[in-house]
Amino acid sequence: MEQYKSSEARIEEIKYLLANKNLDELPDLLNRTNPVDIVECIEDLSAEEALVLFRLLKKEDAVEVFAELDQSDKEKLQEGLNEDEFKDLLEDLNFDDMIDTLEEMPATMVQEILKTSDSETRDLVNEYLQFPEDSAGTLMTTEFVEVTADMTVAETLAMLEEVGKDKVTVYTCYVTDGTHKLLGYVSLRMIVTREPDTKISELMYEDVIYVYTTDDQEDVAHTFQKYGFTALPVVDNTNRLVGIITVDDIMWIIEQEDTEDFQRIAGTTPEEEDYSRMTPWQLAKNRIPWLMFLMISGAFTSTILRRYEDVIQTVIALNMFIPMLTGSGGNAGSQASTLVIRAMATHDIEPRDWAKVVIKEITVGLICGVALGAVAFLKCYFFDKVAMNVALVVALTILAIVVLAKAIGALLPIVAEKLGADPAIMASPLITTIVDSLGLIVYFNIAQAILPGLGI
Amino acid sequence: MEQYKSSEARIEEIKYLLANKNLDELPDLLNRTNPVDIVECIEDLSAEEALVLFRLLKKEDAVEVFAELDQSDKEKLQEGLNEDEFKDLLEDLNFDDMIDTLEEMPATMVQEILKTSDSETRDLVNEYLQFPEDSAGTLMTTEFVEVTADMTVAETLAMLEEVGKDKVTVYTCYVTDGTHKLLGYVSLRMIVTREPDTKISELMYEDVIYVYTTDDQEDVAHTFQKYGFTALPVVDNTNRLVGIITVDDIMWIIEQEDTEDFQRIAGTTPEEEDYSRMTPWQLAKNRIPWLMFLMISGAFTSTILRRYEDVIQTVIALNMFIPMLTGSGGNAGSQASTLVIRAMATHDIEPRDWAKVVIKEITVGLICGVALGAVAFLKCYFFDKVAMNVALVVALTILAIVVLAKAIGALLPIVAEKLGADPAIMASPLITTIVDSLGLIVYFNIAQAILPGLGI
Numbered sequence: 001m002e003q004y005k006s007s008e009a010r011i012e013e014i015k016y017l018l019a020n021k022n023l024d025e026l027p028d029l030l031n032r033t034n035p036v037d038i039v040e041c042i043e044d045l046s047a048e049e050a051l052v053l054f055r056l057l058k059k060e061d062a063v064e065v066f067a068e069l070d071q072s073d074k075e076k077l078q079e080g081l082n083e084d085e086f087k088d089l090l091e092d093l094n095f096d097d098m099i100d101t102l103e104e105m106p107a108t109m110v111q112e113i114l115k116t117s118d119s120e121t122r123d124l125v126n127e128y129l130q131f132p133e134d135s136a137g138t139l140m141t142t143e144f145v146e147v148t149a150d151m152t153v154a155e156t157l158a159m160l161e162e163v164g165k166d167k168v169t170v171y172t173c174y175v176t177d178g179t180h181k182l183l184g185y186v187s188l189r190m191i192v193t194r195e196p197d198t199k200i201s202e203l204m205y206e207d208v209i210y211v212y213t214t215d216d217q218e219d220v221a222h223t224f225q226k227y228g229f230t231a232l233p234v235v236d237n238t239n240r241l242v243g244i245i246t247v248d249d250i251m252w253i254i255e256q257e258d259t260e261d262f263q264r265i266a267g268t269t270p271e272e273e274d275y276s277r278m279t280p281w282q283l284a285k286n287r288i289p290w291l292m293f294l295m296i297s298g299a300f301t302s303t304i305l306r307r308y309e310d311v312i313q314t315v316i317a318l319n320m321f322i323p324m325l326t327g328s329g330g331n332a333g334s335q336a337s338t339l340v341i342r343a344m345a346t347h348d349i350e351p352r353d354w355a356k357v358v359i360k361e362i363t364v365g366l367i368c369g370v371a372l373g374a375v376a377f378l379k380c381y382f383f384d385k386v387a388m389n390v391a392l393v394v395a396l397t398i399l400a401i402v403v404l405a406k407a408i409g410a411l412l413p414i415v416a417e418k419l420g421a422d423p424a425i426m427a428s429p430l431i432t433t434i435v436d437s438l439g440l441i442v443y444f445n446i447a448q449a450i451l452p453g454l455g456i
Numbered sequence: 457m458e459q460y461k462s463s464e465a466r467i468e469e470i471k472y473l474l475a476n477k478n479l480d481e482l483p484d485l486l487n488r489t490n491p492v493d494i495v496e497c498i499e500d501l502s503a504e505e506a507l508v509l510f511r512l513l514k515k516e517d518a519v520e521v522f523a524e525l526d527q528s529d530k531e532k533l534q535e536g537l538n539e540d541e542f543k544d545l546l547e548d549l550n551f552d553d554m555i556d557t558l559e560e561m562p563a564t565m566v567q568e569i570l571k572t573s574d575s576e577t578r579d580l581v582n583e584y585l586q587f588p589e590d591s592a593g594t595l596m597t598t599e600f601v602e603v604t605a606d607m608t609v610a611e612t613l614a615m616l617e618e619v620g621k622d623k624v625t626v627y628t629c630y631v632t633d634g635t636h637k638l639l640g641y642v643s644l645r646m647i648v649t650r651e652p653d654t655k656i657s658e659l660m661y662e663d664v665i666y667v668y669t670t671d672d673q674e675d676v677a678h679t680f681q682k683y684g685f686t687a688l689p690v691v692d693n694t695n696r697l698v699g700i701i702t703v704d705d706i707m708w709i710i711e712q713e714d715t716e717d718f719q720r721i722a723g724t725t726p727e728e729e730d731y732s733r734m735t736p737w738q739l740a741k742n743r744i745p746w747l748m749f750l751m752i753s754g755a756f757t758s759t760i761l762r763r764y765e766d767v768i769q770t771v772i773a774l775n776m777f778i779p780m781l782t783g784s785g786g787n788a789g790s791q792a793s794t795l796v797i798r799a800m801a802t803h804d805i806e807p808r809d810w811a812k813v814v815i816k817e818i819t820v821g822l823i824c825g826v827a828l829g830a831v832a833f834l835k836c837y838f839f840d841k842v843a844m845n846v847a848l849v850v851a852l853t854i855l856a857i858v859v860l861a862k863a864i865g866a867l868l869p870i871v872a873e874k875l876g877a878d879p880a881i882m883a884s885p886l887i888t889t890i891v892d893s894l895g896l897i898v899y900f901n902i903a904q905a906i907l908p909g910l911g912i
Contacts, residue, residue, distance in 0.1 A: 032662075032663050033663070034663060034665065036682055036683050160648075161648070161649060164645065164649070165649070171644070171645075188627070188644065189620065189621075189627075192616075192617075192648075193617060193621075206488075207489070207490065226492055227490060227492050228704030228707065228708075229704075230703060230704075247703055247707075248685075248686070251680060251681045251684065251703075251707070252684075254711075255681055255710075258714045259798055259802065261718075262718075262721075262794055262795070262798040263794070263795065263798075265721065265794060266790055266791045266794030267787055267790070274799070274802075274804045275796070275799035275804050275805060276804050276805050280816055280823060283795075283820045284820045284823035284827075287788075287824055288823075291784060291791075291824055291828055291858075292827070292828060294783065294784065294787050295780060295783070295784045295828055295832065296831070298779060298783045299780055299835065299840075301776075301779035301780060301783070302776040302777060302779070302780055302840060305775060305776040305778075305779070306776050309772065312775070316765065316769075319761060319768070319775065320757075320758040320761040320765075322761075322778070323757035323758070323761070323782055323892055324751060324754040324755055324758055326779055327751070327754045327757070327782075327889065328747060328750065328754065330786070330888070331723055331746070331747055331750050331888075332743075332747060334722055334723070335722045337722075338718055338722030339718070339722055339739075342715055342718040342719075343731035343732065346711060346730075348730045348731050348732050349732050360736055360739070363736035364736045364743065367736060367737065367740035367744075368740050368743055368744050371740075371744050371748070372744075372748060375751070375752070376751065379752070379755065383755075384755075384758060398751075402747075432783065432786070432787075433783065440779070
């Protein structure tokens with residue numbers, strides 16, 4: 001896409017001008033560059049260069065750029081800015097961006113900054129800092145337009161002209177009674193096409209969908225996706241309107257939540273930091289616990305193999321199919337678990353559907369198992385040239401393992417959800433380990449039942 | 457969240473009233489229900505009940521509900537509606553929704569419907585139907601506000617009052633020259649606060665970010681996420697403005713693209729249909745090809761095990777660690793591949809970074825491998841009570857397998873991307889199979905090098 005190329009070229013040009021201390025052309029170039037691209041540029045710069053660049057930005061761009069920076073880049077700038085500059089910057093940030101910045105700072109520094117703020121701001125900040133992590137309260141902004149039901153269209157438009165420029169959106173106005181209780185909403189589009197003396201109460205939609213300050217951001221994102229809104233009102237536990245959340249913040253949450261699910265499915269500790277910015281040590285730290293846990297629990301398979309050592313010694317041909325059998329079980333199980341985890345994340349299925357899902361997966365397992373078993377039989381008998389009854393043991397085991405893996409793969413994420421754990425931790429690696437052990441037991445038992453001379 | 461509960465209760469109430477043929481109270485209840493919830497309701501109804509419900513909807517709600525329905529539910533209604541009803545409905549749909557509906561219909565039926573349309577619509581529809589699948593062209597709508605640079609604020613507002621209600625958004629107006637060439641954009645917010653005789657050319661932002669009709673929807677979604685827009689203009693290859701895409705359609709694309717990545721990582725054919733609506737046969741059909749491919753390629757491991765049969769016979773203790781070793785390799789590899797796949801999907805890393813990523817993963821592999829190897833040594837020696845040199849073989853193999861798995865896990869998705877394939881197909885199952893085979897070869901070679909009497 002052209003704008004990618006051009007934005008990359010522009011970033012390179014900015015870096016080139018900075019490196020050559022050619023500061024005359026920079027302000028104009030920065031002016032023509034989207035703040036998001038300037039953020040990308042700052043990520044690559046040294047603390048000194050970043051500061052030079054930052055001070056060349058127009059005030060409104062500087063505020064937007066700072067809000068979008070990662071914590072480590074914010075700190076890079078913060079160290080270079082003097083106290084007054086930083087305080088000015090904080091005050092110009094949207095309220096939610098200011099809170100985000102304060103949240104990451106040491107408490108003593110926050111208190112230092114708040115000392116000079118007015119008491120209203122101080123109270124509001126302290127209230128915000130107490131919302132649960134990743135809740136709607138931490139996402140919302142207080143810069144929304146609130147109108148009361150008894151206002152007229154003319155009064156509303158006059159108010160918008162006065163306060164509109166400090167609000168994150170003027171396209172939806174939220175209607176409350178005198179005590180901030182949420183009654184409905186009106187869109188700017190509805191207002192501008194009506195007579196000036198029409199009352200807001202006559203225009204407003206009352207069927208308003210809202211979220212609570214304590215709702216988890218994942219549920220908020222789901223509400224946005226479901227209804228396709230560009231903004232949602234946030235109320236406290238007494239249904240008073242306290243903020244709004246806008247769709248641009250939510251797109252980022254959706255990406256982050258999906259990334260977390262990918263990380264959990266991969267068996268690593270979720271991390272908000274981008275992959276490209278993490279050191280090998282951080283990456284290893286997030287991965288070792290699961291690898292270790294899985295290696296140690298995988299030792300069950302050693303115990304099982306040792307227990308059936310005499311079976312293997314008697315029919316050595318059985319041994320060579322073990323990786324194929326456990327591999328197929330693992331694959332079948334992770335197909336089921338990943339699809340079920342995703343279906344729960346998108347609210348396509350709910351935990352209460354567990355019986356339906358398990359029955360469906362067992363049916364799928366039977367279909368897949370018969371197909372795989374048939375091919376495995378032919379392959380073992382004609383290609384590996386083992387005895388027909390050994391081929392039969394392998395085929396029956398494939399069928400049993402696939403059905404078992406599908407059922408376990410479907411059930412575990414649902415159980416995790418019901419227990420209040422994240423279903424994604426029940427993904428492929430753990431299921432593979434469980435299915436490996438069960439699969440081996442099934443294999444040797446079928447072998448003992450079918451093959452002569454293995455005696456039970 | 458309360459609105460979930462209340463929307464579910466409302467859906468149940470609608471179904472109850474329908475089942476009891478109590479049609480007097482329904483219109484009012486439907487009026488107070490969000491169309492998205494009515495869609496959920498229709499999904500659960502029989503064709504007859506769905507039709508009764510659909511005919512009770514206000515026209516504007518009916519249009520919105522129809523646009524949101526799945527293909528199978530659309531067909532459910534379509535069969536019951538007479539030809540005129542259906543044509544009226546199609547005409548009232550937003551242009552992009554109409555195209556979506558037509559795309560899924562048999563070509564003969566589309567021609568039948570277009571016969572009575574005016575030639576302008578017919579040409580436009582035929583043009584739309586030719587855009588590549590999943591391109592920006594198929595997502596865009598033509599109901600946007602276009603103004604020319606020489607118009608004044610007053611003229612723009614007058615135009616908005618006249619045509620505004622048929623446009624998907626009036627909050628951003630796109631500025632073109634006389635030949636529809638895109639010059640910039642203005643927001644309604646900027647317009648309403650300016651003098652009536654101000655020229656649009658004085659107000660407009662020229663630094664406009666746009667996409668091409670042929671751009672893939674995944675790239676479009678990425679542009680939305682990166683810049684946080686609520687709408688993006690779409691231009692043809694001569695830079696003429698032909699449509700816009702709005703954020704509500706993109707939220708759905710993001711969910712769908714992420715779901716596809718989850719499905720591919722799980723080793724199943726991607727499917728647009730929701731999990732809950734697929735039959736076991738469909739699910740099995742999407743899963744069997746991969747399971748079969750992996751089972752057959754997993755047969756390499758049988759060949760390798762057979763080749764080293766004498767090694768196993770000589771030191772039978774080696775055999776019992778095989779599942780643990782291959783399991784750890786598979787886990788280590790899928791951690792790397794899943795994280796790399798996700799980082800490429802979010803454009804955190806690009807294929808040109810391949811060397812950096814592989815070096816990083818090898819470093820991570822060394823750290824993880826040393827930690828796992830040390831624990832494996834202790835476990836084998838003290839817990840499984842094998843000879844010290846056997847424990848050493850296992851520990852060294854773990855280290856080698858983990859490093860190998862990380863490198864392959866990082867490299868394969870990047871190679872896939874460079875070859876123009878989807879990186880997600882290079883995920884866990886395929887990597888597991890490759891790592892299993894390589895791991896076994898490494899294991900037996902290390903054993904032959906260290907253990908006496910195995911002779912190379």
